[in-house]
Amino acid sequence: SPSVWALAVAHSASNFFGYFAASWLPSFFASQYGLDMRAASDAALIPYIFGSGAAAGAGAVADGMVRAGVSLTETRRRLQLVAAVGPALCCAALVAGGGSPVAGGDLPL
Numbered sequence: 001s002p003s004v005w006a007l008a009v010a011h012s013a014s015n016f017f018g019y020f021a022a023s024w025l026p027s028f029f030a031s032q033y034g035l036d037m038r039a040a041s042d043a044a045l046i047p048y049i050f051g052s053g054a055a056a057g058a059g060a061v062a063d064g065m066v067r068a069g070v071s072l073t074e075t076r077r078r079l080q081l082v083a084a085v086g087p088a089l090c091c092a093a094l095v096a097g098g099g100s101p102v103a104g105g106d107l108p109l
Contacts, residue, residue, distance in 0.1 A: 022048075058083070 025044035029035050035043065058079050065075045 054086075 022044070025047075026037060026040040029040035029043050030037055033040075062075050062079055065078070066072060070078075
């Protein structure tokens with residue numbers, strides 16, 4: 001069915017980006033900001049740590065929304081919007097801020 005294909009494509013794209021980012025971020029931080037590979041690797045973990053916390057927090061928010069009477073579909077839509085727009089806004093803030101995101105403390109946005 002089209003829905004299953006859409007899920008498969010979305011999952012594959014998400015995995016591709018996730019593995020690409022995990023392997024590329026340390027090299028990027030090392031070359032762009034002059035960090036040694038240890039510091040660059042540590043900095044590359046920060047988005048994943050915050051992402052894990054955000055996922056746990058989103059689960060709690062979703063439970064609260066459903067308990068408050070928001071439909072499951074509307075809950076999913078709202079949280080999906082936050083999940084899509086939130087990282088994009090954080091990336092835009094990093095670009096607009098300039099300088100080193102690690103040294104400036106902006107990376108965990």
